[in-house]
Amino acid sequence: MAGLRAVDDPARVHAVVVGVERYPRHPDWDLPGAVDDALRFYKWLRKGGVPEDNIQLLLAPDEASRTSLDALTAAGELTWCQTWGRDALMDAFAHGLDGRTGDLLYVYWGSHGVLGQGDRRLLLCPDASPKDKRCVDTANLLEYLQRDDLAGFTEQVLLFDTCATFLEHHNQPTGPAIADFPTVRRHPVAQFALCAAAAGQVAENDPALRSGVFSHAVIDWLETHAADLHPDPAALLTHVRAATPDTQTPVSIDIDIRTLDGSRERLLWPRAPLPASTGRSHLALALHEALDDGDLRARCLEHLAVQCPGAHLGSCPSDEQLAHTLLTVERAMAALVEVVHSRNRRAADQLLSLGRTHGVPGLLSHLEYTALREVLSHAPHLPPTARVIAAVRATQPLERAWLPPKPQAGHGSSVAQLMACVEHFEKHTGGQSMAHPGRQLVPAVIRFTELLAAMVPDVRAELHEWAARVTRRLNVDPGGLAERRADALAWLDSLDPAAGRPRVVAQLDAAPPDSTTADGDERYTCVMWLDTGAGDLVQAAEQSPDPLAPRDVVRRIQRTVSLLRGVTEETPVVEILLQPDAVQLPVDSWNGADDGDELPILLGVEWATALRCAPLACAEREEKRQEGIKSRWAGRHNDTVVFLDDEHAQGFAGYGALMADVGAARAVVRAGPDGRGRLVQAALRLGYPVVLWDRRAPGQVQHTHFDPLQPERAVDGLPWRIRDYRAQACVQPAARPVCPVVLLEAADRPLPPVLSLTGLSESPDHPAPSDSEEASPR
Numbered sequence: 001m002a003g004l005r006a007v008d009d010p011a012r013v014h015a016v017v018v019g020v021e022r023y024p025r026h027p028d029w030d031l032p033g034a035v036d037d038a039l040r041f042y043k044w045l046r047k048g049g050v051p052e053d054n055i056q057l058l059l060a061p062d063e064a065s066r067t068s069l070d071a072l073t074a075a076g077e078l079t080w081c082q083t084w085g086r087d088a089l090m091d092a093f094a095h096g097l098d099g100r101t102g103d104l105l106y107v108y109w110g111s112h113g114v115l116g117q118g119d120r121r122l123l124l125c126p127d128a129s130p131k132d133k134r135c136v137d138t139a140n141l142l143e144y145l146q147r148d149d150l151a152g153f154t155e156q157v158l159l160f161d162t163c164a165t166f167l168e169h170h171n172q173p174t175g176p177a178i179a180d181f182p183t184v185r186r187h188p189v190a191q192f193a194l195c196a197a198a199a200g201q202v203a204e205n206d207p208a209l210r211s212g213v214f215s216h217a218v219i220d221w222l223e224t225h226a227a228d229l230h231p232d233p234a235a236l237l238t239h240v241r242a243a244t245p246d247t248q249t250p251v252s253i254d255i256d257i258r259t260l261d262g263s264r265e266r267l268l269w270p271r272a273p274l275p276a277s278t279g280r281s282h283l284a285l286a287l288h289e290a291l292d293d294g295d296l297r298a299r300c301l302e303h304l305a306v307q308c309p310g311a312h313l314g315s316c317p318s319d320e321q322l323a324h325t326l327l328t329v330e331r332a333m334a335a336l337v338e339v340v341h342s343r344n345r346r347a348a349d350q351l352l353s354l355g356r357t358h359g360v361p362g363l364l365s366h367l368e369y370t371a372l373r374e375v376l377s378h379a380p381h382l383p384p385t386a387r388v389i390a391a392v393r394a395t396q397p398l399e400r401a402w403l404p405p406k407p408q409a410g411h412g413s414s415v416a417q418l419m420a421c422v423e424h425f426e427k428h429t430g431g432q433s434m435a436h437p438g439r440q441l442v443p444a445v446i447r448f449t450e451l452l453a454a455m456v457p458d459v460r461a462e463l464h465e466w467a468a469r470v471t472r473r474l475n476v477d478p479g480g481l482a483e484r485r486a487d488a489l490a491w492l493d494s495l496d497p498a499a500g501r502p503r504v505v506a507q508l509d510a511a512p513p514d515s516t517t518a519d520g521d522e523r524y525t526c527v528m529w530l531d532t533g534a535g536d537l538v539q540a541a542e543q544s545p546d547p548l549a550p551r552d553v554v555r556r557i558q559r560t561v562s563l564l565r566g567v568t569e570e571t572p573v574v575e576i577l578l579q580p581d582a583v584q585l586p587v588d589s590w591n592g593a594d595d596g597d598e599l600p601i602l603l604g605v606e607w608a609t610a611l612r613c614a615p616l617a618c619a620e621r622e623e624k625r626q627e628g629i630k631s632r633w634a635g636r637h638n639d640t641v642v643f644l645d646d647e648h649a650q651g652f653a654g655y656g657a658l659m660a661d662v663g664a665a666r667a668v669v670r671a672g673p674d675g676r677g678r679l680v681q682a683a684l685r686l687g688y689p690v691v692l693w694d695r696r697a698p699g700q701v702q703h704t705h706f707d708p709l710q711p712e713r714a715v716d717g718l719p720w721r722i723r724d725y726r727a728q729a730c731v732q733p734a735a736r737p738v739c740p741v742v743l744l745e746a747a748d749r750p751l752p753p754v755l756s757l758t759g760l761s762e763s764p765d766h767p768a769p770s771d772s773e774e775a776s777p778r
């Protein structure tokens with residue numbers, strides 16, 4: 001779009017203006033000033049003669065803005081719509097434009113934003129929260145506004161004042177919840193879409209002005225140069241780029257458009273593409289300013305000649321030639337910044353920012369890449385690549401787009417395999433730090449090498465020194481590097497059985513039918529075992545030769561937990577060892593309190609509780625099951641989950657799904673009661689270390705049913721997440737309908753010898769052991 005046609009009649013101009021200032025579900029995201037920017041844009045339209053009825057003003061104000069808006073509304077100066085949900089915003093485009101006719105459509109949107117997979121620019125709506133990031137895809141909106149049932153609007157100007165930070169910037173347990181507009185038949189439309197920040201960048205907000213830096217620059221220019229409502233897009237773009245900080249680069253966006261038949265076509269925005277030399281020109285200008293010192297320029301050219309001999313720069317290249325080399329030759333920009341950053345940090349940061357914006361190849365320099373390969377070559381033992389990738393998945397559960405394909409089963413590791421991972425991670429440079437503006441977040445490749453450092457102590461010091469050098473060159477926040485290093489070491493410590501949590505193992509079995517309680521409830525034989533965290537089981541001193549009612553079992557566990565806490569000062573996990581056909585037993589709901597007690601003692605709420613399975617009766621099947629548990633347990637940090645629904649209960653479908661992925665360690669059973677038990681047993685018998693299901697669900701549950709428990713996150717923390725959920729369910733049962741059960745077969749946490757539990761009652765044939773005697777193994 002070289003320029004807009006003059007607007008003869010302002011009544012033919014329409015607009016949708018969005019300002020999201022308050023996020024009620026997560027106040028930390030509140031964005032003071034977003035409403036002021038939207039109002040200023042609204043006033044520019046009104047001053048240009050656009051009728052009030054032609055403007056949909058959709059606002060989510062904070063209290064201060066709400067007071068001002070109410071005053072303007074009472075004075076008859078403003079009509080606006082309070083908007084707190086994504087649906088209402090989408091309706092403004094889906095239905096609010098129906099029946100309207102016009103020549104020119106403006107869209108202004110001010111809110112938070114993130115960059116999703118495939119560089120999708122996502123606009124966070126006011127009902128978004130860290131666990132439910134409700135958003136709209138910018139490209140999808142652009143596509144939808146070309147719908148052929150809109151009368152006119154063949155010219156459209158869209159302005160988005162939102163961040164384009166990567167999802168890792170919002171370190172939360174869930175990804176985005178994107179709502180798509182319907183696929184539509186389209187007609188030719190000229191669109192100019194301008195975004196406040198390039199990929200990975202923060203769109204800065206000026207707290208003194210209560211305004212976004214981008215919005216302030218845009219509206220300043222519009223008020224001065226476009227009173228007639230038809231701005232020159234190229235001039236506007238030039239102005240806002242000059243008026244924003246070096247760390248923020250406004251861009252017109254380049255997207256894929258989906259056609260009605262599902263195919264894709266590539267479109268450039270604006271329609272008249274910017275010259276191919278635009279990126280080179282911007283970089284050439286930055287180089288001219290950064291290398292004005294003749295000595296520094298000579299040192300840079302000498303370094304590039306050595307590190308990038310294929311560049312063929314010659315002795316006196318122009319700034320344009322040098323810019324072309326940096327944009328096209330792998331690792332050239334990194335090599336240049338190696339020299340510049342020690343002399344001029346500000347210039348180095350500007351070059352790094354332009355490099356990220358224009359996608360220069362190679363985050364690491366040749367020196368850095370070679371040094372890393374040499375460090376790994378000197379390591380006497382390298383961890384298997386599968387274990388390294390599992391570490392990445394465990395410590396970065398949100399950032400799945402970063403993860404390379406899973407290595408093939410049985411393959412070990414080599415320097416070449418690890419360096420291939422390095423090259424993959426180099427493409428993900430990370431966003432900008434909000435806590436330290438101008439500082440970059442720790443990129444994926446550094447997180448990867450920090451995990452390697454944790455796993456390879458022989459070269460840990462060298463890898464830490466290498467990471468420190470690279471992060472200094474990239475101007476990474478040093479606090480962020482320290483956090484990632486601590487995360488890596490903590491992950492390694494969590495794999496050490498000696499560093500495991502203490503536990504109490506209650507070995508249960510149903511007593512003979514003639515030992516039921518007076519109320520007809522079953523009684524259970526119970527043997528208690530202790531583990532202080534070192535992995536060794538010791539039979540508890542307190543044992544009972546008589547079968548116990550569920551209430552007494554809970555009390556026995558309570559006393560044993562108290563005894564163990566006196567030794568370890570840490571709350572243990574309670575593991576209930578059951579026979580394979582008894583895993584549906586509702587032990588977590590057992591109550592140890594007396595009938596008249598004010599408070600219950602619910603087993604699954606008092607302590608993190610997990611089920612374990614006693615060995616199968618068939619020795620051959622049990623041996624295969626244990627092999628499966630050990631093999632899959634090694635990959636428990638992999639976030640792959642096998643979901644089993646009602647259809648898997650038919651024929652061999654469940655068996656096939658469980659066997660299809662030999663590396664999956666988790667099975668989540670979503671089937672209803674008719675097939676649930678069979679699928680749980682199938683997962684148990686095939687050696688899945690983690691099986692999660694809902695004991696009481698009346699039918700097949702929805703895909704999101706287990707989301708509050710986050711089954712894809714750390715396996716070792718699952719019993720604690722379930723305990724917390726059960727406690728919250730006591731407060732609001734209707735809001736938390738899941739009745740979760742987890743079978744957690746921790747292969748490195750041994751089970752006690754399986755006793756003849758039914759022989760604990762006194763009889764001539766089966767005398768009860770004394771407190772000092774262990775019963776014989778079966």
